[in-house]
Amino acid sequence: MKHGHRTFLAAATAAALVLSGCGSGDSDAEGGxxxxxxxxxxxxxxxxxADFVRTIGGSDVTVTQIIKPNVDxxxxxxxxxxxxxxGAAAIVVKSGVGLEKWLDQTIESAGFKxxxxxxxxxxxxxxGAHEEGESEAGEHDPHIWHNPQNAKTMVTNIEKGLSAADPAHAAAFTGKLKTYSAELDRLDADNEAAFAKIPAGQRKLVTNHDAFGYYVDRYGLEFVGSVIPSLDTSAELSAKQLNDLVAKIKATGTKAVFTETSLPxxxxxxxxxxxGVxxxxxxDALYGDSIGAEGTPEGTYLGAERHNTQVIVTALGG
Structure with missing residues (x-):
């Protein structure tokens, strides 16, 4: 963890303890x-x-979403x-695969048990990378939700967690899981049908950063490259990489470069x-690491993914 991050977290912890009266002492904080x-x-x-938890939990949960929309x-x-x-939560739900590097120390600072x-x-x-040799050993792509079948696994895990924490409402959680899983299957089928209308040679994708690997694999796209050549967003494109990407776009006949909502x-x-593309x-920016603002059509997982597919299909098929 970076020194600046440790310093910030220490200060944040002290402030949180003052705000909360030295932490929450209720049973929920102990996992009740x-x-x-x-x-x-x-x-x-x-x-x-957070959207998954709201969908499966319904009126039986209150959800505090840590990272706000369009924040990296x-x-x-x-x-x-x-x-x-x-510190005040009964349970914490994370995306996983190392996406939330800050979470373990934050949980410790909060005294969450x-x-x-x-x-x-x-x-x-x-x-972790589309091209051989680009990823570090053991690194995996954390952007798992861009395959709706992975999203089904995610919501299943969430339903199990909610049911274990609140057995009295387990039947309600299970019922919502069944309904939502069918919606995810419908999203998946709609995506497949949309891309089936585009010739395979035109299904080429260039994005802000390497966030769409699961999507590319699921729907048979060709990943040409990314502006930030990394799963993370802290990397920078060297002059040579920039020139190579421009040359690759031209050589492959790629039609567009897609920006993402959470990145400049x-x-x-x-x-x-x-x-020249x-x-x-x-x-029309893609939702790579986020979904839209609450209350907008893209403010849910389903809405954000439908937006992504519509934008990509329109650009590549035009």
Missing amino acids: SASPGTRLAVAATTPEV PHDYEPTPADIQAI GAVVDSSQGVALRE PKSAEAIASQA KVIGGE
Whole structure:
């Protein structure tokens, strides 16, 4: 962990203890189940996971979403309010696969002793880079939700976690899981049908960073490259890598460079300009690490994924 991150977290912890009266001492903070007539308090790390918990938990849970929409999760710094929320939660739900590098120390700082639900359990993980030799040993791609079948595994894990923490509402959680799993299957089928209309030679993708590997694999796309050549967003494109990507875009006949909502578009715009292709951004930017703002059509996992497919299919098929 970076020194700056440790310093910030120490300060945040001290502030959180002052705000909370030296931490929560109720049974939920120790992992107890919801009391009769109360709702289960859940701290969920990412927008996707929080949406899953709200969908499966319904009116029987209260969800504190740690990372807000369109915030880069890779370099996230927890706040005093985050530490408070985790300390007061009955359970914590995370996306997993190392996406939340800050979470373990934050849980320790919060004094949280309850269950942590890793929604990635059982997902078949892909190696960390699209091209051989680019990933470190043991590194896996954390952007698992971009395959709806992986999302089904995630919500199944979440349902198990909620049911274990609140057995009185387990039947309700199970019923919502069945309904939502069918919606995820429908999303998957719709995506497959949309890409089936585009010739295989046109299904080429260039994005802000390497966030769409599971999506590319699921729907038979060709990943040409990314502006940030990494699963993380802290890497930078060297001059040679930039020139190589521009040359590859031209050589492969790639039609567009797609920006992402949680990342600045400037580098993507520059590469698209040099390559002589269109840049897809603004309201059409892809949801790579996030979903849309609450209350918008893209403010749910299903809405954000439908948006991504519609934008990509329109750009590549045009």
